[in-house]
Amino acid sequence: GQQLNQSPQSMFIQEGEDVSMNCTSSSIFNTWLWYKQEPGEGPVLLIALYKAGELTSNGRLTAQFGITRKDSFLNISASIPSDVGIYFCAGPEYGNKLVFGAGTILRVKS
Amino acid sequence: SAVISQKPSRDICQRGTSLTIQCQVDSQVTMMFWYRQQPGQSLTLIATANQGSEATYESGFVIDKFPISRPNLTFSTLTVSNMSPEDSSIYLCSVDKPGTSPYEQYFGPGTRLTVT
Numbered sequence: 001g002q003q004l005n006q007s008p009q010s011m012f013i014q015e016g017e018d019v020s021m022n023c024t025s026s027s028i029f030n031t032w033l034w035y036k037q038e039p040g041e042g043p044v045l046l047i048a049l050y051k052a053g054e055l056t057s058n059g060r061l062t063a064q065f066g067i068t069r070k071d072s073f074l075n076i077s078a079s080i081p082s083d084v085g086i087y088f089c090a091g092p093e094y095g096n097k098l099v100f101g102a103g104t105i106l107r108v109k110s
Numbered sequence: 111s112a113v114i115s116q117k118p119s120r121d122i123c124q125r126g127t128s129l130t131i132q133c134q135v136d137s138q139v140t141m142m143f144w145y146r147q148q149p150g151q152s153l154t155l156i157a158t159a160n161q162g163s164e165a166t167y168e169s170g171f172v173i174d175k176f177p178i179s180r181p182n183l184t185f186s187t188l189t190v191s192n193m194s195p196e197d198s199s200i201y202l203c204s205v206d207k208p209g210t211s212p213y214e215q216y217f218g219p220g221t222r223l224t225v226t
Contacts, residue, residue, distance in 0.1 A: 001169075031213050042114075042202050042217030043153070050211075088152060096141060096212045097168065100152045 002027050002093050006101035014109050019076040021104045023089030031092050032072035034063050037103075038085040046087075047074070081110050112137050112205050114218035122224045123193055130189045131221045133203035138183035141212055144176070147200040147220070156201075159186050193225045 005024045013019060023032070031050055035043035047058050049065035049072060056063055060077045076083055086103040093099040113136040123129050133142065144156040157165040157178055165178040180186045190197050200222050204215040 031211065033213055035217075040219070042204070042220050044217070045207075045214055048211065048214050090213070092213050096143075096158055096206070097155050098153075098213055098215070100154075102152050 002091075002099050004089055004091060004099060004101035006087075006089055006104050008104060009102070010105035010107070012107045012109065013079055015079060015081060017079055019079055019083070019106060020073065021075075021087060022071060022073045023101050024071045025091065026070070028069040029072075029091040030069070032063070032065050033090045033098070034061075034072070034074050035088045035090060035100075036085045037088065043088060076106075079106075079108050081108050084108050112139065112207070112216045114203060114205060114216055116201075116203060116218040116221050118221060119219065120222035120224075122226060125194050125225055127193055128189055128191045129193065129223060130187050131201050131203075131223075133186045133188070133218055135184045135205050137208070139205040139208065140183070141206045142180060142186045143204045143206075143215065144178060144186075144188045145202040145204065145217075147202060149198070153202065156188070190223065193223075195225045198223055198225045 033048050034046045037043040047063040052069050054065040062075045064073045088103045089101040090098045115134045117132045142159045145153045155168050156171045157167045159165040159178050159180040161180050177189045200220040202220045204217040206212040207214040
């Protein structure tokens with residue numbers, strides 16, 4: 001099956017810093033999604049992207065659908081302690097099946 | 111948005127036994143999905159459950175091991191049968207967001223299973 005490569009694997013940043021993470025695939029995707037999972041919870045959808053080049057914001061979060069359709073980026077501005085969690089990218093593999101990246105673990109020092 | 115609950119939230123089970131996990135949604139949905147998240151890992155789709163039809167299983171998952179029921183548009187169960195320690199994982203159900211792409215999914219809080 002298709003694989004999504006997320007980087008970095010983990011980040012430990014100072015509160016107030018901006019965060020960037022990305023997700024790449026060897027195959028073209030027509031949809032990119034970003035989810036966040038907090039400890040003890042299920043993933044929560046942050047942003048969905050449907051068009052190459054699309055840039056979409058959700059509060060302090062901004063995600064972009066790469067122009068090659070093989071990558072996507074997520075930025076978090078002015079991080080705060082509640083941004084802690086695991087950020088997953090995901091895309092449709094076939095039918096209704098989503099394939100998830102391995103996740104980026106974000107820790108914030110206050 | 112859909113509110114999803116799962117029961118039990120966690121359990122510790124002995125090898126060789128079975129556990130049935132329930133997923134309840136507060137609104138009618140077309141598709142329900144069951145995922146496994148092994149410790150420190152990402153999510154892997156086990157099967158898709160539509161009401162009134164047999165669940166569709168992904169490669170590596172079989173009905174004898176993970177039987178699924180979908181009796182109506184708001185409820186589904188996943189059974190983990192004849193458990194071994196390798197089945198220790200978080201099991202998550204999700205539903206598609208009505209009126210949008212099936213990829214915009216809402217997830218339940220998960221069931222944390224430990225098999226001893």
